Amino acid sequence: MQAALMYGPNDIRVEEIEKPKCPEGGFVLKVMAVGLCGSDIRNLTTDSKSGKYPHIYGHEITGTCTEYKVGDRLYIYPADHCMQCEPCRTGHSEMCENLGNNLDRPGGFAQYYTVLPRQIARDVIYRIPNGISYDRASLGEPLSSVYACQENINVGFGDIIVIIGAGPIGCFHAKLAKLRGAKKVIMIEINDNRLKTAKQFGVDHTINSLNEDPIDAVRKLTNGKGADKVISANPSTQAQAQAIFMAKRTGIVVFFGGVAKGALTELDTNYIHYNGLWIYGHYGSNSMQVQKSFELAISDEFESEKFITHILPLSEINKGISLTKSGKAIKVVLHPNDQ
Numbered sequence: 181m182q183a184a185l186m187y188g189p190n191d192i193r194v195e196e197i198e199k200p201k202c203p204e205g206g207f208v209l210k211v212m213a214v215g216l217c218g219s220d221i222r223n224l225t226t227d228s229k230s231g232k233y234p235h236i237y238g239h240e241i242t243g244t245c246t247e248y249k250v251g252d253r254l255y256i257y258p259a260d261h262c263m264q265c266e267p268c269r270t271g272h273s274e275m276c277e278n279l280g281n282n283l284d285r286p287g288g289f290a291q292y293y294t295v296l297p298r299q300i301a302r303d304v305i306y307r308i309p310n311g312i313s314y315d316r317a318s319l320g321e322p323l324s325s326v327y328a329c330q331e332n333i334n335v336g337f338g339d340i341i342v343i344i345g346a347g348p349i350g351c352f353h354a355k356l357a358k359l360r361g362a363k364k365v366i367m368i369e370i371n372d373n374r375l376k377t378a379k380q381f382g383v384d385h386t387i388n389s390l391n392e393d394p395i396d397a398v399r400k401l402t403n404g405k406g407a408d409k410v411i412s413a414n415p416s417t418q419a420q421a422q423a424i425f426m427a428k429r430t431g432i433v434v435f436f437g438g439v440a441k442g443a444l445t446e447l448d449t450n451y452i453h454y455n456g457l458w459i460y461g462h463y464g465s466n467s468m469q470v471q472k473s474f475e476l477a478i479s480d481e482f483e484s485e486k487f488i489t490h491i492l493p494l495s496e497i498n499k500g501i502s503l504t505k506s507g508k509a510i511k512v513v514l515h516p517n518d519q
Contacts, residue, residue, distance in 0.1 A: 181196070181197060181198075181199040181290060181291040181292050182194055182195070182196055182290065182291050182494055182495070182516065183195065183196075183197050183236050183286075183289060183290035183291070183494075183516075184236065184237075184238070184289035184290065184494055184497045185197070185233075185234035185235070185236060186223075186224055186228075186229070186233060186234060186235050186236070186237060187233045187234050188227065188233055189224075189225055189226050189227050189228075190224070190225050192224055192497055192498055192501075193234075194494055194495050194497065197290075199291070199292050200286070200292055200293075200294040202246075202247045202294075203294060203296060203297065204297070205297030205300070206248075206294060206295050206296045206297045206299070206300065207245055207246065207247040207248035207295050207300075208246045208247055208292050208293070208294055208295070209241070209243040209244065209245060209246065209254060209256065209292065209293045209294075209295055210243050210244045210245075210246050210291065210292055210517060211238075211241060211242075211243040211288050211290060211291060211292060211293050211516045211517065212242055212243045212244060212314040212515065212516075212517060213242045213243070213313075213314035213315045213317075213318045213513050213514070213515055214238045214240055214241050214242070214288040214289060214318060214513070214514050214516065215240030215318045215319065215321065215322060215511065215512070215513050215514075216240075216497070216500045216501065216504060216511075216512040216513070216514060217239065217240055217321075217322055217348075218347060218348065218349065218504070220237050220238060220239070220289075221501050221504060221505065222415075223237055223283075224237060224501065225501070235286075236286040236287050236288075236289055236290055237283075237287045237289055238287035238288035238289035238290070238293075238514075239258035239282050239283075239287055239288060239321065240258075240288070240318045240319070240321040240322060241255070241256045241258070241287075241288035241293055241318070241321075242254065242255045242256070242308060242314040242315075242317045242318045243256075243288075243293065243314065246292070248295075248300075252307060253307065253308040253310075253314070253317075254305055254306065254307060254308060255305075255306045255307075255308055255317045255318070255320050255321075255474060256288075256293070256295060256299070256304060256305055256306075257304040257305075257306070257320070257321060257324070257470050257474075258282035258287075258304070258321065259274075259276075259279055259280065259282060259304070259464070260279065260280040260298055260299050260302035260304045261273035261274075261276040261279065261302060261304075261466075261467050262276055262277070262278035262279070262302065263276075263302070263467070264278070265277040265278055268467075271466060272466060273466045273467045274328070274463060274464030274465050274466050274469075275464070280296075280298055280299065280302070288516075289494065289497060289514065289516070290494075290516055291494070291516045291517050303467070304470075306320070306471070306474050308478070309478065312478045313485075315484075315485070315488055315491065315513050316477060316478055316484040316485060316488075317474070317477065317478055318513055319477040319482075319484045319487065319488075319511070320470075320473055320474035320477040320478070322348060322349065322352065322511075323352055323356075323473045323474075323476065323477045323482075324464075324465040324469060324470050324473040324474070325349075325436075325462070325463070325464055325465050326349060326352040326353055326356055326473075327356065327465065327469055327472060327473035327476060328462070328464065328465030328466065328469040328473070329353075329411070329434060329436055329462040330353070330356055330357065330360060331469060331472075332460070332462065333409055333432050333434060333460060335356075335357050335360045335361075335362060335409060336360055336361050336362075337360075337361035337362075337363075338361065338362075338363045339357070339360075339361070339362045339363060339364075339408040339409060340362070340363060340364045340366070340402055340407045340408050340409075341353075341354075341357045341362045341364070341365050341366070341407060341408065341409050341410075341411065342366045342367075342368065342398055342407040342409070342410040342411070342423075342426050342427075343357075343365065343366070343367050343368070343383075343411050343413055344368045344369075344394075344410070344411065344412045344413060344414055344416075344419045344422075344423060345368070345369060345412070345413040345414030345416075345419070345437060346367050346368075346369035346371065346374035346375055346377070346378040346383075346386075347374065347413070347414070347504075347507075347510075348487065348504075348510050348511045349413045349436070349437070350367065350369070350374075350378065350413045350414070351377070351378055351381045351487060351510055352487070353411055353413055353436075354367060354378060354381040354382050354383050355381040355382055355482065355483070355487075356476075356482075357382070358381070358382035359481060359482070364384045364385070364401075365382055365383050365384050365385075366383070366384065366385045366386075366387065366398060366401055366407065367383040367385070367386050367387070368386075368387045368388075368389050368394045368397075368398075368419075369386070369387075369388065369389070370388060370389055370390045371507040372388060373507045373508060374507045374510075375387075375388060377489075377510060380486060381486070381487075385401050394422060394426070395422055395425045395426055398426040399426075402428070405428045405429075406425075406426055406427045406428035406429070406431055407426055407427055407428060407431060408427075408428060408431055408432070409427070409431060409432045409433075409434065410423045410424075410426045410427045410431065410432070410433045410434065411434045411436050412433070412434065412435055412436060412437060413436045413437045414437045415437050415438060415439050415440065416437075416439065417439050417443050417444065417445040417446075420435055420439070420445040420447075421445055421446055421447060421448075423435075424447060424448065424451060424452055424457055424459070425448075425451070427455075427457055429455045429456055429457075430455070430456040430457070430458075431455075431457055431458070432457070432458045432460060433457055433458070433459050433460065434460045434461075434462050435459070435460070435461050435462070436462050438463075447459075487510050487511045488510075488511045488512075488513050489508075489509045489510045489511060489512070490503055490509045490511075490512045490513070491512075491513050491514075491515060492512060492513075492514055492515070493514070493515055493516075493518045493519060494514050494515070494516040494518075496514075497514060500512035500514060
C-alpha cells in the first residue's frame, strides 16, 4: 500500500510499504478520507518522534471496513477511553488514565489502517449513514474538542465571543458559537486571507492584530466592556497574555491552542484577580461529546463541506501542509486511495 512516512522534521515521503495484516479480534480499514490536522502538521514539521522514524501520522480517519463487517462505512475516533478509571467515571474521559495512545501506532496517512480489538471494545467506531460523504464525516474528530469546549463554558444566546486564530479550529469555533446563539463573534488573526474566509462562518467583526491593537479593538466593539468569552485557538503565548484583557469583568478566557513545549505565558494575575476572570485550559472531549460532535459534523446545520477547501491525493500531502500553513486552505482532506 501507499503511505506517507515521516523520516524526520519536514521529511515526509509517500512510499510503498506492506499492507497491514488483520489483527485477531480487529479489522483493517480502507482509508477513504483523512483530515490534515494542525497537530499533524506540528508533528510532521518538528522532531516529534525523537528519532523513532519512519512513522505514519493521521488521526481524522474515515473509511470502508475490509474485515469484521465488510463494507461498513466508518469513522474512527482516535482516542479510546477505558470508562473505568476515576476521570472516566466522573465524566472526564478526555483525561482517561488508561488511554490508548494513537500517536504511538501507525495512523491514517495510508491506504489502509489497522483497528485494534481494544478500539472496538471501547466504542470509538461510528457508522457513517448512507448519503453522508467520508469527507464530511472526517470533520467529526477536529470538531469534537471545539464542541466540548463550548459546551463546557456554556456558550449561548446573547454571548459576545472573541476567537483568536482563524485557522480551521477558529472557524469551527465561529460557526458553532453562532449555532449556539452567540450575538456577536469577533475574530482576531494576522493573516488577511484567513480573516476574509472566516466571515462566511458567521464572524461579525475581524481584527488583524498586526495592523491594530487587538485589545483596544475588542474594547471598542464591546462598548468598553470586553467579551463574555475569549477563546485563544492558536499556539501563541502573546495571544494568551493579551486574551485576559479582552474579557469583561467575570468573563471566561480559554486557552484552547497548545503552545510550544517549554514556552511560558506571562499573565497579569492581579488583573485576573481583581476582575474575577475564570481561566480555563481546554483539551479533548469526553465520550458523549465525541458522539454529539460527530452527529453535528454530519448534519446539514454545520455545513461541513464549506470548511473543506482542498481535497488532495495522499501523494500531495506536502502540498496540503504548505496550503494550510500559508492560510490558503481552511481544511485539507486527503484521499489515500485516489491516484
